[in-house]
Amino acid sequence: MQKPKRKLHMLFIGTLLAILIIFINSTIGSMGGGNKKGEESREVSALEQALMKIEGIGEVFIYTHSEPKDESSPLTDYFSVSGTKSEKQNPLQGILVVAEGADNPMTKNKIKRILSAVLQLPEHRIVVEEMNKRGIYIESE
Template sequence: MATKKANIIALIVIALVGFLLFRQDVSPSIEETVEVKLAATLSQIEGVGQVSVYFHTEASAESTLFSFSENEKKATYTGVLIVSEGAQSPIIRRQLQEAVSAVLQLPAHQIIILPMKKEDHHES
């Protein structure tokens, strides 16, 4: 009976360690997480539709191959690209620009908003 309990505990520990190691490998960077959250929030605005967000930071302009400093976690955003289904509308573009400018404290000229390409849905 004690052997069964020891085996079960060992399996649980191995599974937990494996889960934690796997989770570390696929965890997104801080910028990717913020991009995803911002895109999800912007897509909730009426008329915006699907949204993709890309940040340009001071760090992305430099080589950061072997740099793991804490300063990278606090990257300064120097530009944002927003691609939205609803961006054909000047009203939607203005709303997106105002929202992103306020949230990220960026001037309007550092925010680019472009319409998302329309996907063709051909029936076979």
């Protein structure tokens, strides 16, 4: 009578252990997925800080638009007709920059050229707009 109970207990403990391992693995995997977003926001923040240090540019806000990534199978390139692997395209599709000092056309052009070079993005995909002036703004009469 002792043996069947012992086998049942071992089976139960094994099942609990397997469920625990699956749970831990899934929570660690979900934490790793958020790392990409954090890395992207750090890059955007660093880019904003660098742009603010350029003469003629004040406060800067950057919004990026990225193409959603397709989860492809590892065998996609294996079964392709051509022998070359598909090139990785830039997932960044466009960028909006709102900056103080962008009312000056030379500054706006400078921002576009810099971002085009840094992000490897064509200039027509970069939009630069002037930031609203905050606080009391008195026009001279």
